Amino acid sequence: KQEVTQIPAALSVPEGENLVLNCSFTDSAIYNLQWFRQDPGKGLTSLLLIQSSQREQTSGRLNASLDKSSGRSTLYIAASQPGDSATYLCAVRPLGQGGSEKLVFGKGTKLTVNP
Amino acid sequence: DAGVIQSPRHEVTEMGQEVTLRCKPISGHNSLFWYRQTMMRGLELLIYFNNNVPIDDSGMPEDRFSAKMPNASFSTLKIQPSEPRDSAVYFCASSYYVGGRGNQPQHFGDGTRLSIL
Numbered sequence: 001k002q003e004v005t006q007i008p009a010a011l012s013v014p015e016g017e018n019l020v021l022n023c024s025f026t027d028s029a030i031y032n033l034q035w036f037r038q039d040p041g042k043g044l045t046s047l048l049l050i051q052s053s054q055r056e057q058t059s060g061r062l063n064a065s066l067d068k069s070s071g072r073s074t075l076y077i078a079a080s081q082p083g084d085s086a087t088y089l090c091a092v093r094p095l096g097q098g099g100s101e102k103l104v105f106g107k108g109t110k111l112t113v114n115p
Numbered sequence: 116d117a118g119v120i121q122s123p124r125h126e127v128t129e130m131g132q133e134v135t136l137r138c139k140p141i142s143g144h145n146s147l148f149w150y151r152q153t154m155m156r157g158l159e160l161l162i163y164f165n166n167n168v169p170i171d172d173s174g175m176p177e178d179r180f181s182a183k184m185p186n187a188s189f190s191t192l193k194i195q196p197s198e199p200r201d202s203a204v205y206f207c208a209s210s211y212y213v214g215g216r217g218n219q220p221q222h223f224g225d226g227t228r229l230s231i232l
Binding site: 032036041042043044045046049089091100101102103105106107108 | 146157158163165170172206208210226
């Protein structure tokens with residue numbers, strides 16, 4: 001059974017710092033991995049999607065990497081800003097589900113960027 | 116473009132009552148997902164539909180939960196009878212599924228915060 005873990009559960013950094021959020025998964029048989037952002041009282045917003053054949057994806061100050069063989073992904077945020085404060089979740093879409101779109105989520109890392 | 120629309124945003128009701136949550140997916144999307152989020156268990160998929168047909172309902176906790184998608188623009192999640200342990204935030208999401216290894220992100224609504232007293 002696929003399990004996704006995100007450590008740490010919470011992280012507090014000063015504004016301007018570069019930071020890395022970690023995600024690990026137990027089964028490397030995946031279609032893709034996604035990073036989401038969740039603001040308080042809101043739904044999830046998709047940030048980056050990395051296909052299983054890719055190593056990384058970039059969007060603005062965000063860069064996500066994928067090492068499928070070791071079951072790890074990182075989300076790098078450059079020059080953090082207070083507006084980046086949110087909970088970041090990663091999710092994998094496992095293979096072997098008959099093409100199912102089911103995602104398995106980690107519990108997230110709550111990021112606080114202090115001015 | 117309108118995103119995924121869920122109603123109500125908040126629901127407080129007494130144990131034993133029937134609860135109905137509603138979702139309107141993004142126009143043109145052909146997959147719809149119902150999730151439940153709690154502090155203890157995180158985000159869990161309850162059920163998802165493709166082209167209005169339930170594909171995976173393995174996450175539906177028990178017979179008290181049921182979901183329908185009568186057409187491409189509307190879905191409901193019903194709990195009857197409700198229990199305090201059903202208190203959670205329920206999210207609906209939609210995507211455009213292109214088949215096989217198609218990789219399309221899921222778009223989430225803002226959720227329904229459900230409290231069962």
